[in-house]
Amino acid sequence: MQVRSASTASPGHPENEDLVFRFGPLVGVLDGATVPDGFDTGCVHGPVWYVRQLAARLGLAQAARPTAALTSHLAAAILGVRADHGGGCDLDHPGTPSATVCLLRDGGDRADYLVLCDSPLVLDTGDRVSVVSDDRLEVALAELRAVPATVPTGCVDDPVSGFRRAVTAQRERMNRTPGYWVAAGEPEAAYQAVTGTVPLRGPGAVRRAALLSDGASCAVEQFGLFGWDGLLDLVGTAGPGALIERVRAAERDHPERLRRHKRADDASVVLCEFDGGAVAATDPGA
Template identity: 35%
Template sequence: MHITYTAATTAAPDSPNEDFFAVGDGWALVLDGAGRYPGESGGCIHPVTWIVARLGLHLSSCLSQQPEQPLTTIVRSAVEATMADHGSTCDLSDPLSPGAAGAIVRIREDRIDWLVVGDCAVVIDQGPKGCTSVIDDRVDHLPNAPIVEGQVRTYSPAYVATVRNKPGGFWVLASSPDVAEHALVGMLPGHPAATRVLLCSDGISRLTERYGLSWQDVLALHDSTGPDSLIRAVREAERSDPEPQRWRGKRHDDATVVVMRVAEA
C-alpha cells in the first residue's frame, strides 16, 4: 500500500491562521482553533495559535511513536501533554479555555481508523460505493441555544460555558483529556477500503454545508486543480454570498484541507 498526500491551508483575511495540519507514515490530522469569545480570556494567556501548535506537535509525536495505540488514547495523551505545557500560568478549569476541533485519520493495510471532535470533517471515498462523511455537528444541535446577533452570529459565552465539554453539549480538544472518550470514532475494515480520504476544517466543509457542493464535487475539484482550488472556491463563495449574516459563525474562516490518496504499492 502506498499513500500520497496533498494539503493546503490559509488564514481568513486579516487574521492569523489558527488551523494546523500534519501528515506522517499512514496518518494525517487537521486542527481548527476554538478561540476566545469577545470579552473573555478563557483563563489562558496563550494565543490560540500556540495552543493549536502544541496540541498538533503532541498528536504528531504520539501518532508516530505509538502507532498501535487507539486514537482515543493518543488524543488523551496529547491533551494531557498540552495542558502540562501551560504550566501554572493558566486556569484550565475555565469552561471557555481556548482549544481546538480536530480530525485524525490513520490508514493501515487492513483498516482505516478515524477520530473527529468539533467542527472538522473526515470524508472517505470508497469509489463505486460512494463517500462516507464523518462530521461532529453537535454544536449545531444544542437545545434552545441563544444566538447573539452582531458582526458574527454566535452563541452567548455564558451559554457556551454551560454546554462546552459537557454531556449533552459539545466537545473541543482543550483542557480535559476526557474529551477523547466523547469523540466520534470509527473504523472501516478491509483493503482497499478507500481510494481517497479527505480531512478538513469547517473553513472548507462550508462548501457543502453552506454553498451546495457535494463531497464528490469537492473531491473532483481537488483532483482537477489541487487543494488550493478548494480554498479559492471557498473564498469566491464567501465573497459572492448576498447574505452572509444568515449563517452562524464567521463570514470568512481559516481553511485547511488534507487529502490522502491510497494505492497499491
C-alpha cells in the same frame, strides 16, 4: 498514502488558527477556536499556540505507540498540552484554548479515523461517498437559538449584548453531556470522539479521503457549491487550494449564507489518496 494539503488564514487576519500535519501514517486537521473580542479565557496562550502544541503531542504519541487507539493518542496529547501550559493558566475556565480534531491513520490494509467537533472526514470508496461528522456543536447551537433570550427588566437589548449571551451560553455547553466536545483541557473529550476503521484493500476499500476544517466544509454545508462527491473531485483534480479559492469567492459573494459570527474563516483541506497500500514519499510537514 499520498497526501496533499492547503491551509490559509481568514482574509485580513495575520495568523492561521487551523493546522494541518502529517507524522508518518498519521494525518490531521486541527481548528483552533477563535476567541471573540472582549472575552476572557483564563489563559495566557491562544488558539495558535494550542493547535501547534496539540499537533506536536499527537506526533509524539504516534511515535511512542504506533498501533495504539487514536482516542488514546488524543487523550495523551491533551494531557501533554495541559503540562505545557505551566501553572499560570486556569484550564477549567470555559474559554480555555480549544480545537476541533480530524485524524486519519494509514494502517496498511485499513485506516483508523477520529472526528471531534465540526471538522468532518469525507471518504470515497469509488462506489460511494460518505461523511464522518460530529454534529453535537450544531445541535447545541440550534437548541440555544430555539430558547428565547431573556433580557433583564429595564435593560435594552442590542446585538452586542445578545452576542455575548450567545457565546456565554455556548461555553456553558462545552465538554459536557448534553452539549458538545472539543479538545481543550479535559482528556475525557478524546473518548467522546466519533471513531472507526475503514478498509484500504478489498471490497469497499477507501481510495480517497478528505479531512476538512469547517472553513472548508462550508463549501457544501453552508454555500451548497456542490455535493461531497463534487468536493472530492475538485480537490482531486485541481488540488486542495482550489477548494479554498471557491470558498473565498462564496464568502465574498454570499455572506448571508454563513452560519458563523465571522464573515470568513481559516480554511484547511487535506486529501489522502490510497493505491493498494503503496506509500509515496512526501514531506512530513505537508
